[in-house]
Amino acid sequence: MRLNSSIKEVKGIGDKTAGLFLKINIETIRDLISYFPRTYVQFPEIKHPDEVVEGETAAVIGQIRQTPVVKRVRSMQITVTSITGMGKRLELVWFRLPYIKNSLHPGGTYVFYGKVQHKNGRFVMEQPAIYTPEKYEAMEHLLLPVYTLPKGLSNQLMLKAERSVLEEEHLFRDYLPTELREKHQLCEYNYAIKQIHFPDDMETLIEARKRLVFDELFLFILNLQYQKEKKEKEKNQFSFQSDDFVEQLIEKLPYKLTNAQLRALSEVRADMRSDYVMQRLIQGDVGSGKTIIAFLAMADTAHNGCQSAIMAPTEVLARQHYESFQSMCEIFGLDFPVILITGSMTAKQKKLAYQEILDHPDALIIGTHALIQEKVIYQNLALVITDEQHRFGVKQREIFSEKGTKPHILVMSATPIPRTLAIILYGDLDISVVDEVPAKRLPIKKLCGGHQIPSESVPVYRKRGGCRSSGVCDLSVGGRKREHGGRECHRLCEAFERGTAGYD
Known part of the structure; x- marks a missing residue:
């Protein structure tokens, strides 16, 4: 029997049964033995009727005193008998199995395996499996595999087929x-x-x-690596200067970048000047400083006469990036236009933004999924950044990257991903890890206040002068809850004295 042989070569499997196996994608011997159990059942020690407890799955031994009775209730045949021990009676019931009567002989001792229930003042075991004491003792404490199977295919048949194939010494x-x-x-x-x-x-x-x-x-990682090496790297069609523009911007920052930030930025800049298009993931916790890396990369792109775009998962985050990038352009004295596009903008606002993109080939463009709409036409788009990768599908990422002529791709994620797992999830990307938090950065505090944030909690945040705080109010449900959430959001803003309310 060969691994690629049809499953119909297994004794007892004909065309009809093979059709049932096909429902779980089993066509060959290889498929059969590669279909693993979902769980295992361990047969318990044998008990007597007086030892059983309601709700347990037990193996109960007893002697049949009388021939089982077959009753007919409407169109259903019900086989009933019982065993006793120390004055306690256990009733045994089988539905639609009249032949059971011929398997149980008065005076014979059997082991019945099933779930014990308490019905109408008596203990009952329905549809129990029947074993001789010798056969059960041979199975006791063994782990019996249980498979996920379609209707019509029994676990017993699966066991028989697996045993038949696994008798081969070396498969x-x-x-x-x-x-x-x-x-x-x-x-x-x-x-x-x-x-x-x-x-x-x-x-x-x-x-x-x-x-x-x-x-x-x-094998999964090996295949990913193979696909990555087999995939032809796309030629870099953009020519970036090798000057000290970014270093000058870093010197103007009011704080010092961490070594991890400098390392990640250096890797991004090197990729954009290499012979091939960049495909890189930057992973770092919230507050590790990924946004400044994105801004400096986009500023570097604008300095070289090309457009860049960053797509955020929510409008709140997109507007936050927009305001932050505008502020940094003012601080650095940069004359690069910063353009915002979101889904909630009016048709007139979007039209003006689309025109600005056409007019400024060195623009820094920020937005949400609206950036991948057909109406958006970019001019020399050289860098595409997606913030929080897990919120975007592969197709969305491809559409965004196709908006330019093979632009560089940078993905940012705050999801903590161990390096080995990151290689598996993002096998087509190079990885940079920002594993240091900027100096003097306060730890992030989280407060959960249910549907209403208590007023007494607000002073805790107000005491920390100069710190940023944010509140999230649930507006996902229509009606009065949405109105309440809106009021709660504005109440928080008033409590913090300076603040803005945003909806997403």
């Missing part, structure tokens, strides 16, 4: 060399496959899972 050739397996304490692949389906105990199950998890991540 796979292990691609990992022995020294690498020993280094990472990984078991052999064929052993892992057999133990994941039919583990000897919990320890071997954990060992098998460790190997299969390693393989899944290793």
Whole structure:
């Protein structure tokens, strides 16, 4: 039996059953043994009827005293019998299984496995599985795999098919060399496959899972790396000067950039002057100073006669960037136009913004998803920045990047992503990590006040003169709650004495 053979080569699987397996994408022997259990059931120790507790799944041993009775309720046949122990009676019920009567003989001792319920003053076990004491003892404490299956395909049939295939001694050739397996304490692949389906105990199950998890991540990352190397790098069509313009701006800053900020900025500037288009992710916590890196990169782009655009996930953040960038242009004495485009702007305001973009090839453009609308026509767009990557889909990112002639792509995220995970999530991007917080930056404090922020909490924030505070009021629900949220937002602004209310 080969791995690529049809599943119909397994004994007991015909065309009809193969059609059921196809519903879970199992067509070949390889598909079958690669379809892992979703959980495992461990058979408990055998109990007597007087030991059972309501709600538990138990294995109860008892002797059948009388031949089971088959009752007919409407069109349903119900088979009923019972076992007793120490004066306690357990009723056993099977629905639509009249043949059970012929399987249970008076005087015979059996083990019944199922869930115990308490109905109408008596203990009942419905649809219990039936075992001989010898057979159950052989299964006791074993981990029985349970699979996610479509209607018509039983777990018992799945077990039978898996066992039939796994009887082969060596199904796979292990691609990992022995020294690498020993280094990472990984078991052999064929052993892992057999133990994941039919583990000897919990320890071997954990060992098998460790190997299969390693393989899944290793092959995924290997494929990402392969795709990244196979993908032809796009030529950089922009020519940026290698001068000290950005260094001069940094000297004018009222604070000193951290080493992490300088490192990330240096990597961005080097990418924009390389032979190929930049594809970079900057990851840093809130307050680590990613925005100044974005501004300096956009200013560098404008200095070289090209447009740049940054797309924020919300209008509040877009307006915050707009006001911040305008202020920094004034501080640095830069004559670059800063243009804002958001969805809430009127048609007239948008039309004026579109014209400004056409008139200024060195503009710094800020906005939300409105930046990727068809009506926006850019002039020499060289740098595209998306703030908070997780709020944008891949398609949106592609549309934005296609607005220019192969512009440089910079993605910023405050989501804490371990480097290994970042490589997996953003396999097509180079990664810069801003892992230092600027000096004298106060820690971020969060306050949750439900639907109404208590007035007594406001002085806590007002005491910290010169600090920025923000409140979020829920306006997502229509009607009176929205009106209440609006009033609460304006009340906060008045409490902070200087503030603006924004809706998003």
